[in-house]
Amino acid sequence: MSAVISILTVAPAFLRAIASAPAASSFLSPLVDELLSLGAALIEQGDIAVTQLQELTTQIENMVAAKRDPTEVEWAALRARSDAAYAIIQQQSATSSTPSA
Protein backbone atom coordinates (compact mmCIF):
# COMPACT_ATOMS: atom_id res chain seq x y z
CA MET A 1 0.00 0.00 0.00
CA SER A 2 2.83 2.44 0.80
CA ALA A 3 4.35 1.68 -2.61
CA VAL A 4 1.04 2.46 -4.30
CA ILE A 5 0.76 5.72 -2.37
CA SER A 6 4.34 6.60 -3.33
CA ILE A 7 3.58 5.96 -6.99
CA LEU A 8 0.44 8.10 -6.86
CA THR A 9 2.40 10.86 -5.14
CA VAL A 10 4.79 11.25 -8.05
CA ALA A 11 2.25 10.37 -10.74
CA PRO A 12 0.82 13.90 -11.19
CA ALA A 13 4.26 15.36 -11.88
CA PHE A 14 5.04 12.44 -14.20
CA LEU A 15 1.84 12.90 -16.19
CA ARG A 16 2.35 16.64 -16.48
CA ALA A 17 5.97 16.12 -17.52
CA ILE A 18 4.81 13.86 -20.34
CA ALA A 19 2.30 16.44 -21.52
CA SER A 20 4.76 19.31 -21.41
CA ALA A 21 7.88 17.58 -22.75
CA PRO A 22 9.15 19.27 -25.94
CA ALA A 23 9.27 15.95 -27.76
CA ALA A 24 5.70 15.18 -26.75
CA SER A 25 4.34 18.38 -28.24
CA SER A 26 5.26 17.17 -31.69
CA PHE A 27 2.88 14.22 -31.61
CA LEU A 28 0.50 14.59 -28.62
CA SER A 29 -2.83 16.09 -29.59
CA PRO A 30 -4.52 18.71 -27.36
CA LEU A 31 -7.06 16.07 -26.33
CA VAL A 32 -4.32 13.79 -25.06
CA ASP A 33 -2.73 16.71 -23.25
CA GLU A 34 -6.06 17.38 -21.51
CA LEU A 35 -6.37 13.73 -20.56
CA LEU A 36 -2.95 13.77 -18.95
CA SER A 37 -3.72 16.96 -17.03
CA LEU A 38 -7.08 15.58 -15.90
CA GLY A 39 -5.39 12.44 -14.67
CA ALA A 40 -2.87 14.47 -12.71
CA ALA A 41 -5.63 16.63 -11.18
CA LEU A 42 -7.65 13.59 -10.15
CA ILE A 43 -4.65 12.05 -8.43
CA GLU A 44 -3.76 15.25 -6.61
CA GLN A 45 -7.23 15.83 -5.16
CA GLY A 46 -7.58 12.26 -3.96
CA ASP A 47 -4.01 12.26 -2.76
CA ILE A 48 -4.65 15.14 -0.35
CA ALA A 49 -7.32 13.21 1.53
CA VAL A 50 -5.36 9.97 1.43
CA THR A 51 -2.21 11.60 2.81
CA GLN A 52 -4.04 13.32 5.66
CA LEU A 53 -5.98 10.18 6.53
CA GLN A 54 -2.74 8.22 6.58
CA GLU A 55 -1.15 10.80 8.89
CA LEU A 56 -4.14 10.67 11.23
CA THR A 57 -4.01 6.87 11.30
CA THR A 58 -0.30 6.98 12.12
CA GLN A 59 -0.94 9.48 14.90
CA ILE A 60 -3.53 7.18 16.46
CA GLU A 61 -1.30 4.12 16.06
CA ASN A 62 1.38 6.02 17.99
CA MET A 63 -1.16 6.77 20.74
CA VAL A 64 -2.07 3.09 20.95
CA ALA A 65 1.59 2.12 21.12
CA ALA A 66 2.19 4.67 23.87
CA LYS A 67 -0.95 3.47 25.70
CA ARG A 68 -2.37 6.96 25.93
CA ASP A 69 -5.45 8.89 24.89
CA PRO A 70 -5.41 12.14 22.87
CA THR A 71 -4.18 15.14 24.82
CA GLU A 72 -6.11 18.36 25.27
CA VAL A 73 -3.59 20.06 22.97
CA GLU A 74 -4.36 17.58 20.20
CA TRP A 75 -8.10 18.01 20.68
CA ALA A 76 -7.75 21.80 20.66
CA ALA A 77 -5.82 21.67 17.38
CA LEU A 78 -8.59 19.67 15.70
CA ARG A 79 -11.32 21.94 17.07
CA ALA A 80 -9.48 25.01 15.77
CA ARG A 81 -9.17 23.48 12.29
CA SER A 82 -12.85 22.57 12.31
CA ASP A 83 -13.93 26.03 13.43
CA ALA A 84 -11.83 27.67 10.71
CA ALA A 85 -13.15 25.39 7.97
CA TYR A 86 -16.76 25.72 9.14
CA ALA A 87 -16.43 29.50 9.20
CA ILE A 88 -15.41 29.43 5.53
CA ILE A 89 -18.33 27.17 4.62
CA GLN A 90 -20.77 29.38 6.51
CA GLN A 91 -19.32 32.53 4.96
CA GLN A 92 -19.68 31.09 1.46
CA SER A 93 -23.25 30.13 2.30
CA ALA A 94 -24.04 33.69 3.37
CA THR A 95 -22.34 35.11 0.26
CA SER A 96 -24.14 32.83 -2.16
CA SER A 97 -27.53 33.53 -0.57
CA THR A 98 -27.09 37.32 -0.69
CA PRO A 99 -29.16 38.64 -3.59
CA SER A 100 -27.10 40.49 -6.14
CA ALA A 101 -27.83 44.16 -6.78
Add this chain to the structure above:
Amino acid sequence: MRYPTHRSFFTPAFLVILLILTAFSVLLLPACVSKPITAAQTPEQKAYAVYGEFVIFEELGAQLVASHSLPATLRISIQEAAQTAHGTAGTLLTALQQYQAATQVLAAGLTTADKVAVATNNLNTWIAQAMSDLAALETVVKTASNSVNSRGTS
Protein backbone atom coordinates in the same frame (compact mmCIF):
# COMPACT_ATOMS: atom_id res chain seq x y z
CA MET B 1 7.38 10.15 -43.80
CA ARG B 2 9.17 10.10 -40.52
CA TYR B 3 7.60 9.27 -37.15
CA PRO B 4 9.14 9.63 -33.68
CA THR B 5 10.31 6.22 -32.56
CA HIS B 6 8.27 6.42 -29.35
CA ARG B 7 5.06 7.62 -31.03
CA SER B 8 3.50 4.17 -31.00
CA PHE B 9 3.92 3.99 -27.20
CA PHE B 10 2.04 7.20 -26.36
CA THR B 11 -1.00 6.53 -28.46
CA PRO B 12 -4.29 8.17 -27.43
CA ALA B 13 -5.68 4.72 -26.67
CA PHE B 14 -2.84 4.02 -24.26
CA LEU B 15 -3.31 7.36 -22.54
CA VAL B 16 -7.07 6.84 -22.24
CA ILE B 17 -6.39 3.48 -20.60
CA LEU B 18 -3.90 5.15 -18.29
CA LEU B 19 -6.50 7.76 -17.38
CA ILE B 20 -9.10 5.10 -16.63
CA LEU B 21 -6.66 3.24 -14.40
CA THR B 22 -5.84 6.52 -12.68
CA ALA B 23 -9.52 7.26 -12.07
CA PHE B 24 -9.99 3.78 -10.56
CA SER B 25 -6.99 4.35 -8.32
CA VAL B 26 -8.37 7.65 -7.09
CA LEU B 27 -11.78 6.11 -6.45
CA LEU B 28 -10.60 2.87 -4.87
CA LEU B 29 -7.46 3.90 -3.03
CA PRO B 30 -9.19 5.88 -0.27
CA ALA B 31 -11.29 2.80 0.37
CA CYS B 32 -8.15 0.67 0.58
CA VAL B 33 -6.39 3.01 3.02
CA SER B 34 -7.06 1.85 6.56
CA LYS B 35 -9.53 4.14 8.28
CA PRO B 36 -8.18 5.96 11.34
CA ILE B 37 -10.90 4.46 13.55
CA THR B 38 -9.68 0.94 12.79
CA ALA B 39 -6.39 1.86 14.49
CA ALA B 40 -8.15 3.25 17.57
CA GLN B 41 -8.81 1.09 20.63
CA THR B 42 -10.15 3.18 23.50
CA PRO B 43 -13.39 5.18 23.28
CA GLU B 44 -11.41 8.43 23.37
CA GLN B 45 -9.10 7.30 20.57
CA LYS B 46 -12.13 6.29 18.49
CA ALA B 47 -13.79 9.64 19.09
CA TYR B 48 -10.55 11.39 18.07
CA ALA B 49 -10.29 9.25 14.92
CA VAL B 50 -13.82 10.00 13.77
CA TYR B 51 -13.54 13.69 14.65
CA GLY B 52 -10.16 13.93 12.92
CA GLU B 53 -11.48 12.36 9.74
CA PHE B 54 -14.46 14.69 9.85
CA VAL B 55 -12.12 17.71 10.11
CA ILE B 56 -10.12 16.51 7.08
CA PHE B 57 -13.20 16.40 4.87
CA GLU B 58 -14.64 19.56 6.38
CA GLU B 59 -11.45 21.37 5.31
CA LEU B 60 -11.65 19.87 1.83
CA GLY B 61 -15.28 20.96 1.68
CA ALA B 62 -14.28 24.50 2.66
CA GLN B 63 -11.71 24.61 -0.15
CA LEU B 64 -14.32 23.43 -2.64
CA VAL B 65 -17.09 25.84 -1.63
CA ALA B 66 -14.58 28.68 -2.00
CA SER B 67 -13.88 27.50 -5.55
CA HIS B 68 -15.49 29.65 -8.24
CA SER B 69 -15.83 26.68 -10.57
CA LEU B 70 -18.05 24.67 -8.20
CA PRO B 71 -21.68 24.46 -9.36
CA ALA B 72 -24.19 26.03 -6.97
CA THR B 73 -26.00 22.74 -6.41
CA LEU B 74 -22.81 21.03 -5.24
CA ARG B 75 -21.90 23.99 -3.04
CA ILE B 76 -25.29 23.74 -1.33
CA SER B 77 -24.86 19.97 -0.92
CA ILE B 78 -21.50 20.45 0.79
CA GLN B 79 -22.84 23.19 3.03
CA GLU B 80 -25.81 21.11 4.12
CA ALA B 81 -23.74 17.98 4.73
CA ALA B 82 -21.09 19.99 6.58
CA GLN B 83 -23.71 21.66 8.75
CA THR B 84 -25.23 18.32 9.72
CA ALA B 85 -21.85 16.70 10.39
CA HIS B 86 -20.61 19.75 12.30
CA GLY B 87 -23.63 19.63 14.60
CA THR B 88 -23.15 15.93 15.26
CA ALA B 89 -19.44 16.47 15.86
CA GLY B 90 -20.28 19.09 18.46
CA THR B 91 -22.57 16.66 20.27
CA LEU B 92 -19.84 14.02 20.02
CA LEU B 93 -17.46 16.39 21.83
CA THR B 94 -20.06 16.95 24.55
CA ALA B 95 -20.53 13.20 24.96
CA LEU B 96 -16.74 12.86 25.16
CA GLN B 97 -16.55 15.44 27.95
CA GLN B 98 -19.25 13.59 29.89
CA TYR B 99 -17.36 10.32 29.42
CA GLN B 100 -14.09 11.87 30.58
CA ALA B 101 -15.81 13.38 33.62
CA ALA B 102 -17.41 10.04 34.50
CA THR B 103 -14.12 8.14 34.25
CA GLN B 104 -12.37 10.73 36.41
CA VAL B 105 -15.08 10.49 39.06
CA LEU B 106 -14.85 6.69 38.93
CA ALA B 107 -11.08 6.87 39.31
CA ALA B 108 -11.65 9.03 42.41
CA GLY B 109 -13.95 6.36 43.81
CA LEU B 110 -16.94 8.69 43.86
CA THR B 111 -19.19 6.80 41.45
CA THR B 112 -19.96 3.33 40.22
CA ALA B 113 -18.97 1.52 37.06
CA ASP B 114 -22.52 1.48 35.71
CA LYS B 115 -22.52 5.28 35.60
CA VAL B 116 -19.40 5.14 33.45
CA ALA B 117 -21.03 2.47 31.29
CA VAL B 118 -23.91 4.86 30.58
CA ALA B 119 -21.48 7.58 29.53
CA THR B 120 -19.52 5.09 27.42
CA ASN B 121 -22.66 3.89 25.63
CA ASN B 122 -23.68 7.48 24.98
CA LEU B 123 -20.25 8.28 23.55
CA ASN B 124 -20.32 5.17 21.33
CA THR B 125 -23.76 6.16 20.07
CA TRP B 126 -22.52 9.56 19.01
CA ILE B 127 -19.39 8.06 17.46
CA ALA B 128 -21.65 5.90 15.28
CA GLN B 129 -23.85 8.88 14.36
CA ALA B 130 -20.79 10.96 13.51
CA MET B 131 -19.48 8.18 11.25
CA SER B 132 -22.80 8.14 9.40
CA ASP B 133 -22.83 11.91 8.87
CA LEU B 134 -19.14 11.82 7.96
CA ALA B 135 -19.84 9.25 5.23
CA ALA B 136 -22.45 11.59 3.73
CA LEU B 137 -20.01 14.52 3.86
CA GLU B 138 -17.25 12.45 2.24
CA THR B 139 -19.57 11.50 -0.60
CA VAL B 140 -20.56 15.06 -1.50
CA VAL B 141 -16.98 16.33 -1.10
CA LYS B 142 -15.61 13.66 -3.44
CA THR B 143 -18.39 14.34 -5.95
CA ALA B 144 -17.70 18.06 -5.86
CA SER B 145 -13.96 17.46 -6.10
CA ASN B 146 -14.38 15.49 -9.32
CA SER B 147 -16.65 18.19 -10.70
CA VAL B 148 -14.12 20.96 -10.00
CA ASN B 149 -11.25 18.96 -11.50
CA SER B 150 -13.15 18.17 -14.69
CA ARG B 151 -14.19 21.82 -15.08
CA GLY B 152 -10.63 22.93 -14.41
CA THR B 153 -9.33 21.07 -17.43
CA SER B 154 -12.11 22.11 -19.84
